[in-house]
Amino acid sequence: MVGVTFSFIFFQTNAIKTSKYNVFTFLPLNLFEQFQRIANAYFLFLLVLQVIPQISSLSWFTTVVPLVLVLSVTAAKDATDDIVSTLLRSEKWMNVQVGDIIKLENNQFVTADIMLLSSSEPLNLVYIETAELDGVKGTVYFVLQGEVRCEPPNNRLDRFTGTLTYAGQKYPLDNEKILLRGCTLRNTEWCFGLVLFGEERKKTKLKHRNCGKTTFKRTSIDRLMNVLVLCIFVFLGFMCTVLAVGNSIWENKEGSNFTVFLPRQDGNSAAFSAFLTFWSYVIILNTVVPISLYVSVEIIRLGNSFYIDWDRKMYYARNDTPAEARTTTLNEELGQIKYVFSDKTGTLTQNIMTFNKCSINGKCYGKIQDVVCSFYTIHLKNTQYHIRVDFSFNPLADPRFIFHDHALVEAVKLENPEVHAFFRLLALCHTVMAEEKKEGELYYQAQSPDEGALVTAARNFGFVFRSRTPDSVSIVEMGQQRSYELLAILDFNNVRKRMSVIVRNPEGKLSLYCKGADTIIYERLHQSCSKLMDVTTEHLNEFAGEGLRTLVLAYKDLEEEYFNQWKQRHHEASTELDDREGKLDELYEEIEKDLLLLGATAIEDKLQDGVPQTIEQLSKADIKVWVLTGDKQETAENIGYSCNLLREEMNEVFIISGNSPEDVKEELRTAMKPDTADTGLLPERTLVKGVKVIADEVANGEYGLVINGHSLAYALEPSIELEFLRTACMCKSVMCCRVTPLQKAQVVELVKKYKQVVTLAIGDGANDVSMIKAAHIGVGISGQEGMQAVLSSDFSFAQFRFLQRLLLVHGRWSYLRMCKFLRYFFYKNFTFTFVHFWYGFFCGFSAQTVYDELFITLYNLMYTALPVLGMSLFDQDVNAEWSFQHPQLYIPGQLNLYFNKKAFFKCALHSCYSSMVLFFIPYAAMQDTVRDDGKDVADYQSFALLTQTCLLHVVSVCLQLGMEMSYWTAVNTFFVLGSLAMYFAVTFTMYSNGLFLMLPSAFPFMGTARNSLNQPNIWLTILLTSILCILPVVTYRFLLIQICPTINDKVMFKVRQAKATLPPPPRRARIRRTSSRRSGYAFSHAQGYGELVTSGRFLRRPAVRSSGFANVGRTTTVSFIDLNDNLQHHCVRNHYILKVSM
Secondary structure (H helix, E strand, O other): OOEEEOOOOOOOOOOOOOOOOOOOOHHHHHHHHHOOOHHHHHHHHHHHHHOOOOOOOOOOHHHHHHHHHHHHHHHHHHHHHHHHHHHOOOOOOOOOOOOOEEEEEOOOEOOOEEEEEEEOOOOOOEEEEEHHHHOEEEEEOOOOOOEEEEOOOOOOOOOOOEEEEEOOEEEEEOHHHEEOOOOEEEOOOEEEEEEEEOHHHOHHHHHHHHOOOOOOOOOHHHHHHHHHHHHHHHHHHHHHHHHHHHHHHHHHHOHHHHOOOOOOOOOOOHHHHHHHHHHHHHHHHHHHOOOOHHHHHHHHHHHHHHHHHHOHHHOEOOOOEOOEEOOOOOOHHHHHEEEEEEOOOOOOEEEEEEEEEEEEOOEEEOOOOOEEOOOOEEOOOOHHHOOOOOOOOOOOOOOOOOOOOHHHHHHHHOOOHHHHHHHHHHHHOOOOEEEEEEOOEEEEEOOOHHHHHHHHHHHHOOEEEEEEEOOEEEEEEOOEEEEEEEEEEEOOOOOOOEEEEEEEOOOOOEEEEEEEOHHHHHOOEOHHHHHHHHHHHHHHHHHHHOOOEEEEEEEEEEOHHHHHHHHHHHHHHHOOOOOHHHHHHHHHHHHOOOEEEEEEEEEEEEEOOOHHHHHHHHHHOOOEEEEEOOOOHHHHHHHHHHOOOOOOOOOEEEEEOOOOHHHHHHHHHHHHHHHEOHHHOOOOEEOOOOOEEOOOOOEOOOEEEEEOHHHHHHHOOOOOHHHHHHHHHHOOEEEEOOOOHHHHHHHHHHHHHHOOOEEEEEEOOHHHHHHHHHOOEEEEEOOOOOOHHHHOOOEEEOOOOHHHHHHHHHHHHHHHHHHHHHHHHHHHHHHHHHHHHHHHOOOOOOOOOOOOHHHHHHHHHHHOHHHHHHHHHHOOOOOHHHHHHOHHHHHHHHOOOOOOHHHHHHHHHHHHHHHHHHHHHHHHHHOOOEOOOOOEOOOHHHHHHHHHHHHHHHHHHOHHHHHHOOOOOHHHHHHHHHHHHHHHHHHHHHOOHHHHHHOOOOOOOOOHHHHHOOOHHHHHHHHHHHHHHHHHHHHHHHHHHHHOOOHHHHHHHHHHHOOOOOOOOOOOOOOOOOOOOOOHHHHOOOOOOHHHHHHOOOOOOOOOOEEEEEEOOEEEEEOHHHHHHHHHHHHHHHOOOOOOOO
16 A cells, blocks of 8 residues: 655545536626626616615616616626536546546546556556646656655646655655646556645646636726726716706795795705705716626627637638637737747747757758759759668668758768767667557657657667667667667756766666757866867858758767766755755766767758748838747857848848846947937836836847846846847847746736736747737747637738738727727717706706607617627728738837827717717707797607607717718618617607607607607708718828828728729749858748749850759759759749859
8 A cells, every 4th residue: 555645644535526606606797797897886876876766867777777788798797607517527536536547548637636656568668748737748657656745836847846755765855756736648558656635735726826816907998998987987977967056046046936845854955955956967878887888898899709719811721710809808809919929849930840950969951952954053952852761771761851961871881989879879869759550660769859850860870779768779770770778867947958877788888879959068077078069069050041940969888887977966856855856966966077079960940931021021010029939049140140130231130149147238339329310319207006107219220139048037127228228129130049938928028017008919829928928919839839828819821921811800890890999989978968957057966868768769779789899899990801902000009099099089079079060959959949840849758758769869879970981881771770760760750649648657658759750850951960960081081181081081082993803812922042051941032043943044045955953972964954844843932042144
């Protein structure tokens, strides 16, 4: 039996509660949450006021109906979300307790932290996938029985400290022997494990707690709305105060004349009447506070989220991955992005690694051979015109592996000792798992794509990794089976940046094999390797210049006596419970020195399709792209050139590489000083919390900035961070190299803190999660590194190129629609309310309503809801093609020009003017007016009908809304005309004789519609009111377009000129590179010699036969005429690089 000892007594169960409500708590909890919104609480307060007869002049249903509808819709949404989230959870593990021994089966999801006891594999070896935890995969080894002592639960997923006592002997327990909740069992039929931690104490949950709750992200419009709602409350109080004071004055001067037939109650003075009037007008003018605004906003955001989910042009068919809006609250924020922070590997690149080149003992392998012709030499960078290396000598070779340098194969066949040692290291120094279902059919499952590519390369060159156990690694060396005893694994981490294994070969020789970053390995090389290191450095620079990912390989032989001593100290350190990692690191440093250099590897990670074009479009939209990568500086820099982030036409690309805070500060200060435009310097502003907002500075020209990891660590210090931010923000693009996940988040937080802009972070791995959570908008790429980034993101898709459509189309439309909705919503509600305000001066400030109570109830719910939502869901200034053609259309959103405080107050002034027209024109037109039959028409009910008809016709449905809409659809037209028809249908029905006879008190406007709307002067008044309302608007917009047109006005004018025909697809001008940078892949995106080849000016000559591809060990004759024909067809499409020498 296994004994388990913990430092705490009480153990939590494994039960997980995922539901927020139950049947009994749903109603009270949900209502409590909803009434935390100021608007909902305010309308509940109004409802209480309306039940007081001395105050209320409106029926209770005018407030109850809208409030109940809003609460019901929100409650239904919350209940649906809660039910769905509960159903998605499995509850079969809820009864598991700490100390239980449980069984897992293949492909089963682990839902508790357990320690492995045994498995179905011969040596109790299991393979687990932890992609849901950290985006990587790992191996877990066998644990014997005994007493387990371990650390208390913590939030470190990458470490575990414990000991197993068995038969009086202590054995170390580390992270390799633990299965954390969230991993998945792979390639193992079954295994048994001991439950260590329950739900509340498991490491994954504690890690999430340490990271804090996921920040509730709110858009800038939401934050502005809170301020505006408070301003509206203040303004409402001001209007009610003015009307209450007016009531007090009127009561003192005119009220005494009415006391004969309207006697005051005992004790009711003018002051008390004014007090009651104040609260009465709070009820009547409540429409100035938008209760339905929040529900409408949620509906609009939900609809725009569906557009993203349904967009077929953001669907990646290869992986069957559609775009997904994982949140519905941030859509309009997509139209205001100023800074994009992007990972490189797997985000800009495909994260599919291929072994491209290598350097072994000072010799470079992998270069492309030339095609020698009689007149000139053509250097082709395409496998189609090269003879692939024939790996038929190796029956275990991977047929998908492609290599073209025959010299390396010949070196392997000639048994070059350095070459053999090189590939032997690649076959031994790794944590890859091999699966062989059929004889000779090997499948590798690697911790990272890089490791898989290296092991596959060794496999094809005759050093085949076949299988592993916890104590051995079996490989096939040039057809011979050999088993190496695995004595120790010094694993890779972000601090060490290297990995080593210590093995004993079949002859008994001890060796340490190490691979890692060049800067780390070079520090640990023996002095005798200095010359070889210089040559290898040149090759590394060449590899990095081509955008390849590099690793350096080294080894050393160990003496048996020294290793036995080291092993004993290693065992003692590994069983320590305090500072185990620090003591092990010291031992690793001791043994990983005086290494002998073998060479270096170069792996290619190709760019995703459309990355350069996407970055170019974002740049035209004035969106700054910062790439935060863990790659070395040279690799990242050349990827930057290949993806258009850095360009040769830039004035300068600054390199920040200081090794001290003083050096970094000096480099930052001198970088941009000579070229800073003095006129562009703007003063700093201070926020409420005392944080300074750094204004943008304008530089004369375009600049780029490249900073490495250790320099960035200094740049992020409080004393230097502002200098770094100023310099970086003046550059067109920024690349941060060798950065850690924490530094990625710190860079994002720095920009958020001092720049009042909207940020977006995009990545594909678990190391990008902190950056994604830190930014205003997080985008996850569903790629090769698990789903952690996607699960933490707000939006997700499969390819980086979809980002331009997400921002320039969906984001811009969402922001435009939301701003139009808000402007129009406030305008129509303010106009509706201000008419009440003016009417108060003509009704003795008696809090009488100017509209029918039914009209007040249905105004926002029925008459104006659908037309406004139609505009907010379907409107667009220009279509997607024109949006791509003119990325500058995105800039107004960054500057927040469409809706801000200024726009809000303009809406209020416009509403004030419209309300005066809507009140005083009908008032003047009906005063002393008679019908055709001579009867008086100037009664209250007819005036109310005329005013509300003018309001609905002019403001809410037809004219003003029609002027706001740029894009009419059948749905929009139906909503507008249908709402207008609905108004007249409901009005004639509610004002009919039948309803009056059934409920006289509820329908007092009997016959008003029939008797008023048949008079010509009524329709002439509606026409006059309409003209006076829209004439200033038309005049203002006409003058604005003529004198100061916006970018939207200019593009829409082009659209009208083109009669809405689609523009031709944008063609990016190719710029010929003149840089000395040896970057073949970067050159492939610049102008090449395709036009020269396809023109035939040199190729169309009399047929000349010449020898073809020169390859090691063979000669192939190629027809030059065939080569000419093939080149003309394929050269431009595949971006060949031709080196022509006459």
